[in-house]
Amino acid sequence: MVEMGISALNLIKVLASSLCNLLLVLLLTVQGPAEAAFSASLGIITPWLDIIVSAVHIAVSFILLNNALSALLNRTFFIVYLVSMGYEHVNNALLFREMAGLMLSLPLIVIVKHVTGLPSTALEFKRLVKSRVGFKVGANELFVLLIPHIGGVISVLATSFSAYSTDIYVIVVNNALVPVILLFMVMLVSEELSGTADRAIMGFTSGLGVLGLAPLISLMAMERTSGALYPSRALYASKRGLYLGKAVATLTYGYPSNAYRKLRKSARFSGEGRRAWYWRAVQHSLYVDLNELNTPHIIVIGSSGSGKTTLVKHIVLESSRVYGHNVLIIDQHGEYKDLASFIKCKIIDASRCSLxxxxxxxxxxxxxxxxxxxxxxxxxxxxxxxxxxxxxxxxxxxxxxxxxxxxxxxxxxxxxxxxxxxxxxxxxxxxxxxxxxxxxxxxxxxxxxSGGEWLSVEELLLESAIIDMTGLSSDFARALFLDTLMYTLINKMYTTRLTKKVMLVIEEARGLLPRSLARELLSRLFAESRKFGFSIVVVSQEIRRIPKVLVDNAGLRVFFVLNEPRSVEEASKIIAGLDVKEKSLVVAEAIRTLAPHTFMIHATGVDAIFVVKSPFLTRSKSA
The missing domain is CATH 1.10.8 (Helicase, Ruva Protein; domain 3)
Structure with a gap:
C-alpha cells in the first residue's frame, strides 16, 4: 500500500537524521593524532570547508525531515550540543560560519526541493501540545520505548567522554535530564503511535537528547498530522475535519504482520507465507475533511442494527460543530429526534404540515x-x-x-x-x-x-430542522409527502440564498418510494446540490436500492456489516476496484464479519481503506 511505504520511509528518514547528527558529533569530538588526521582529511578543521559542512548538514536534514524549519532547528540543536560540551565556543567566527552555511544551504534546499518535489508543510507542534493526551502505555509498549531509548543515551554519552568539557552538570543535562524529558513527551503520545517501529525510533531519538530533538519533534508531528501515516487528501490521523472514530485496521499489501484479529481468519489476509492483501492492525483516530472530498456527499450502507443511525447522528453533530452547517433530517422512523438535545434545531411533525x-x-x-x-x-x-x-x-x-x-x-x-x-x-x-x-x-x-400548516421549505434551509414523518398515517402518505418535499427542495435550491451550508440526511426506507422515482429524485439531488452548498447523506440497508450514479459519485462511502451476497459483492468491488481479485475477496470477507458499530470506510480517489470503530453520542458533543 502507498501509505505503508511512505510511513516506513518517514521512519527511516527520521532515524537517518538522528544517526547523521550522532556521526557528525563523533567526527568533531574525536581525539588523538590518528583521529585528528582523519578529521583534517575531511576538511572539518578548514574554515571554508566548515561552512560547506554546515550547509550540507542543513540540506541533508531538509531532505530527511522534509521541512526547512526542521532542518534549521536540527542544526541549531546540533550547535547547542557542541557548545555545551565545550567543543565549540560562541564567538564571531562561529556566528559567521553558521550564517554563511545557512546562506549557502538556501540555494541547495531550493535545488533539492525542485528536483525531488519534497513538501515544505510547517510542523504542527502547537497542535501536538494542545491535543488531548494521557498515560496509557502498556508494559510491552514501554519496553519497546525504553530499550532503544537507553541505546540512544549510551550512544551520546560515549561522545561526552571524548569531548573537552568535564563539567558534571553538562553531562547530567545532556545525557540524563533532556532524554528523560523527551521520553516523557514520547510517553504522552505513545498510545496513538501506529506500530512497534514508530515507538522504537521515538525511543532511540529521545535518548539522543538535544541531538535527537528536531527529528523527534518532526516524527511526533508527522504521526499526529496528515502527511506521515496516510499521505492522502481527505482522510487524516490528526484533528482535521470530522472525527469518524478509532481506526483499528487498514488494508495493506505485503507480508502479513500485526494482522487485525477481530475478523475471521479468511477475512484477515488473502494468503500466508507470501505477499498478500491483509488487514493490518492500527490504533489511531480518523478524521475526514469534507472540503477535500471529490463531492461532499456520503452514503452509509449496512444491515439493520449495525449502527448506521448512531454514526449518522455523530456525523450530523460533528458537521454542525466543525463546519457550522445547518442540518435537515428527513426522519422516517423517529430515530433522530434526540439530536435536538445536542444542537439547536426544530422538530417538525409532518402530519401537521401541508405541502x-x-x-x-x-x-x-x-x-x-x-x-x-x-x-x-x-x-x-x-x-x-x-x-x-x-x-x-x-x-x-x-x-x-x-x-x-x-x-x-x-x-x-x-x-x-x-x-x-x-x-x-x-x-x-x-x-x-x-x-x-x-x-x-x-x-x-x-x-x-394538505391538512395542516403550510411548510416553508425556504425556512427549513435557513435553520436546522428534523422532519418527523412517523405521524403520517400510511406508507403512501409518507411516499407522497417525501416526493413533494424532495421535489420542492430541488427547486428551492435555485432560489434560496443560503447563509450556511446544509447537510441533508435522507434514510432510504425500503418500499417507501417507487424505485424509479427514488432514483430520479436522489440522482437530481446529488447532481445539482453541491454547487448550492448542500452535503447529502443517504442511508440504506441495501446498496442496490441506491442509484449507481450516487454510489459512483459519493465522496465518502461507509459500509457496515452486510449479509446479502449480491450487496457484499457489489460493495467489495466499489471499495477494492475490479483490478485485483484477492483484494476484493479480503474486503468482501471483512464486510461479512464486521462487528456492530464497526464500519469500513473508503473515500473516492483515496487509496487508504480503513476499518473503524464508530463513536457513540455523549453529552460532551452538545453544541
Missing part, C-alpha cells in the same frame, strides 16, 4: 404534471389510461390559474392547490364519468399532505 406538490419553481407545468402523475400512479398502482387522465386533470388545473407550458413567465404565478385539483376533477367528472375514478385518489392526496 403543495403543484408548485413549479423551475419546472414547466407539463413536466410537473408528468412527475406527479407518475408518483401517484405508481403509489396507487393506477393503469396507463388513468395516469394519462390524471396528467390532463393537473394540466387543466394549471390552465385555470393562467399557467401554461408555452409561457415561462406564467410559471412564477401563485400555483393551484390540491383543493383546486379536486374541484377540477369533479367538474371533468360531470362531463366524462371516467374522471370520477380518479377522485378518491386525489382526495386522499389532498387530505394527507
Amino acid at each position: 403543495n406538490p403543484l408548485v413549479l419553481a423551475n419546472t414547466s407545468p407539463r413536466e410537473r404534471a408528468l412527475q406527479l402523475a407518475h408518483a401517484v400512479s405508481v403509489t396507487f398502482r393506477l393503469g396507463l389510461l388513468q395516469r394519462k387522465m390524471l396528467e390532463e386533470v393537473i394540466m387543466k388545473t394549471y390552465e385555470l390559474k393562467g399557467i401554461t407550458s408555452g409561457d415561462p413567465a406564467t410559471w412564477r404565478r401563485d400555483p393551484p392547490t390540491l383543493q383546486d385539483l379536486v374541484g377540477v376533477c369533479k367538474e371533468l367528472g360531470k362531463e366524462i364519468p371516467e374522471y370520477n375514478r380518479l377522485l378518491p385518489y386525489i382526495v386522499l392526496l389532498s387530505e394527507h399532505i
Whole structure:
C-alpha cells in the first residue's frame, strides 16, 4: 500500500537524521593524532570547508525531515550540543560560519526541493501540545520505548567522554535530564503511535537528547498530522475535519504482520507465507475533511442494527460543530429526534404540515404534471389510461390559474392547490364519468399532505430542522409527502440564498418510494446540490436500492456489516476496484464479519481503506 511505504520511509528518514547528527558529533569530538588526521582529511578543521559542512548538514536534514524549519532547528540543536560540551565556543567566527552555511544551504534546499518535489508543510507542534493526551502505555509498549531509548543515551554519552568539557552538570543535562524529558513527551503520545517501529525510533531519538530533538519533534508531528501515516487528501490521523472514530485496521499489501484479529481468519489476509492483501492492525483516530472530498456527499450502507443511525447522528453533530452547517433530517422512523438535545434545531411533525406538490419553481407545468402523475400512479398502482387522465386533470388545473407550458413567465404565478385539483376533477367528472375514478385518489392526496400548516421549505434551509414523518398515517402518505418535499427542495435550491451550508440526511426506507422515482429524485439531488452548498447523506440497508450514479459519485462511502451476497459483492468491488481479485475477496470477507458499530470506510480517489470503530453520542458533543 502507498501509505505503508511512505510511513516506513518517514521512519527511516527520521532515524537517518538522528544517526547523521550522532556521526557528525563523533567526527568533531574525536581525539588523538590518528583521529585528528582523519578529521583534517575531511576538511572539518578548514574554515571554508566548515561552512560547506554546515550547509550540507542543513540540506541533508531538509531532505530527511522534509521541512526547512526542521532542518534549521536540527542544526541549531546540533550547535547547542557542541557548545555545551565545550567543543565549540560562541564567538564571531562561529556566528559567521553558521550564517554563511545557512546562506549557502538556501540555494541547495531550493535545488533539492525542485528536483525531488519534497513538501515544505510547517510542523504542527502547537497542535501536538494542545491535543488531548494521557498515560496509557502498556508494559510491552514501554519496553519497546525504553530499550532503544537507553541505546540512544549510551550512544551520546560515549561522545561526552571524548569531548573537552568535564563539567558534571553538562553531562547530567545532556545525557540524563533532556532524554528523560523527551521520553516523557514520547510517553504522552505513545498510545496513538501506529506500530512497534514508530515507538522504537521515538525511543532511540529521545535518548539522543538535544541531538535527537528536531527529528523527534518532526516524527511526533508527522504521526499526529496528515502527511506521515496516510499521505492522502481527505482522510487524516490528526484533528482535521470530522472525527469518524478509532481506526483499528487498514488494508495493506505485503507480508502479513500485526494482522487485525477481530475478523475471521479468511477475512484477515488473502494468503500466508507470501505477499498478500491483509488487514493490518492500527490504533489511531480518523478524521475526514469534507472540503477535500471529490463531492461532499456520503452514503452509509449496512444491515439493520449495525449502527448506521448512531454514526449518522455523530456525523450530523460533528458537521454542525466543525463546519457550522445547518442540518435537515428527513426522519422516517423517529430515530433522530434526540439530536435536538445536542444542537439547536426544530422538530417538525409532518402530519401537521401541508405541502403543495403543484408548485413549479423551475419546472414547466407539463413536466410537473408528468412527475406527479407518475408518483401517484405508481403509489396507487393506477393503469396507463388513468395516469394519462390524471396528467390532463393537473394540466387543466394549471390552465385555470393562467399557467401554461408555452409561457415561462406564467410559471412564477401563485400555483393551484390540491383543493383546486379536486374541484377540477369533479367538474371533468360531470362531463366524462371516467374522471370520477380518479377522485378518491386525489382526495386522499389532498387530505394527507394538505391538512395542516403550510411548510416553508425556504425556512427549513435557513435553520436546522428534523422532519418527523412517523405521524403520517400510511406508507403512501409518507411516499407522497417525501416526493413533494424532495421535489420542492430541488427547486428551492435555485432560489434560496443560503447563509450556511446544509447537510441533508435522507434514510432510504425500503418500499417507501417507487424505485424509479427514488432514483430520479436522489440522482437530481446529488447532481445539482453541491454547487448550492448542500452535503447529502443517504442511508440504506441495501446498496442496490441506491442509484449507481450516487454510489459512483459519493465522496465518502461507509459500509457496515452486510449479509446479502449480491450487496457484499457489489460493495467489495466499489471499495477494492475490479483490478485485483484477492483484494476484493479480503474486503468482501471483512464486510461479512464486521462487528456492530464497526464500519469500513473508503473515500473516492483515496487509496487508504480503513476499518473503524464508530463513536457513540455523549453529552460532551452538545453544541
